Amino acid sequence: EDKVVQSPLSLVVHEGDTVTLNCSYEVTNFRSLLWYKQEKKAPTFLFMLTSSGIEKKSGRLSSILDKKELSSILNITATQTGDSAIYLCAVKSGGSNYKLTFGKGTLLTVNP
Amino acid sequence: DAMVIQNPRYQVTQFGKPVTLSCSQTLNHNVMYWYQQKSSQAPKLLFHYYDKDFNNEADTPDNFQSRRPNTSFCFLDIRSPGLGDAAMYLCATSRDRQSNQPQHFGDGTRLSIL
Numbered sequence: 001e002d003k004v005v006q007s008p009l010s011l012v013v014h015e016g017d018t019v020t021l022n023c024s025y026e027v028t029n030f031r032s033l034l035w036y037k038q039e040k041k042a043p044t045f046l047f048m049l050t051s052s053g054i055e056k057k058s059g060r061l062s063s064i065l066d067k068k069e070l071s072s073i074l075n076i077t078a079t080q081t082g083d084s085a086i087y088l089c090a091v092k093s094g095g096s097n098y099k100l101t102f103g104k105g106t107l108l109t110v111n112p
Numbered sequence: 113d114a115m116v117i118q119n120p121r122y123q124v125t126q127f128g129k130p131v132t133l134s135c136s137q138t139l140n141h142n143v144m145y146w147y148q149q150k151s152s153q154a155p156k157l158l159f160h161y162y163d164k165d166f167n168n169e170a171d172t173p174d175n176f177q178s179r180r181p182n183t184s185f186c187f188l189d190i191r192s193p194g195l196g197d198a199a200m201y202l203c204a205t206s207r208d209r210q211s212n213q214p215q216h217f218g219d220g221t222r223l224s225i226l
Contacts, residue, residue, distance in 0.1 A: 004154070032212045042116070042217040043155075043202070050212055088155070097167055098209040102154040 002027040006089050006103035014111050017079050021087050021106045024071040029094030033065055033072050036088040038105065043088055046074070079110045115139050118203050118218035125193055126226050133188040133221045135203030141216070143209055144186040146178060147202040149220070155202055161186060162209060190223075198225045 003026045013019055025033065032050045036043035047056040049065035049072060056063050060077045076083055086105040092098060117136045125131040135144065143162050147155040159168045161180040175197070177189040190197055200222050204215040 009152075034214055036217075041219040045214040045216070048212060048214055092212070094210075097160070099157055100215060102156075104152065104154045 002091065002093050002099075002101040004089055004091050004101050004103040006087075006106050008106060009104065010107040010109070012109045012111065013079055015080060017110075018075065018077045019079060019108060021074040021076075021089075021108070022071065023073070023089030023103055024069075025089075025091045025101075026070065027091050027093040027101060030067075030070075031092040031094050031098065034090045034092065034100070035063055035072075035074050036090065038086040038088055039084075046087075076108075079108075081110050081112055084108060084110045116203060116205055116216050116218035118201075118221050120221060121219060122222050122224070124224045124226060127195065128192050131190050131193055131223065133190075133201050133203075133223070135186045135188070135218055136184050137205045137216075138184070139205055139207075139216060140183060141205035141207050142183075143206045144180060145204040145206075145215065146176075146186070146188050147204065149200040149202055150198075158188070193223070193225050195225050198223055 005024050007022045034048050035046040047063045054065040062075045065072045086107050088105045089103045090100045092100050115138050119134050145160040146158045149155040158172045175191050180186045200220045202220045203218040206215045207213050
């Protein structure tokens, strides 16, 4: 059974801090790894990492895929209160239905 | 400019009373998914439609059914809700299954059971 584990489960920081969120996975026939941000509504897509694109950056957010270690990190620099959310990691596996398996998420709280 | 729309945002039903959640999309995507997300847990895939082809996950209870009358709409029916079915239900779409395109989510329907 495919498995995605995120750590830490929750994190509290102050504005301006840098945070690193972790995601490790065990899936059959890895296709891609995705990061989503979930506030009190729909998960919004942040990044997708694949074998051909193992590093992505957008503003203060960046992510790296380590295919050897079967893991990924999401970095957020100079955190702001608006970064407070649940960050979900999901892995897409090949197979008959190419399903997404999600981790439980990391709850990030950024205090002013 | 919402592209995946779920109604209602909040739904309260009674134990054992059938309930239907709806999802519509303006993306013209082929695939529509339903996930169940309980507090502090990962979203769990219940089933998905690839066009008109229904794909149930092996561990989805029979109490959960789905309908997709056309490309734009998909419904989640819970025939006899139990207290354990209280959760956030997320609808998502993707253009297809195999390509590396992200799924787009609706805002979810939070279901409470009295």
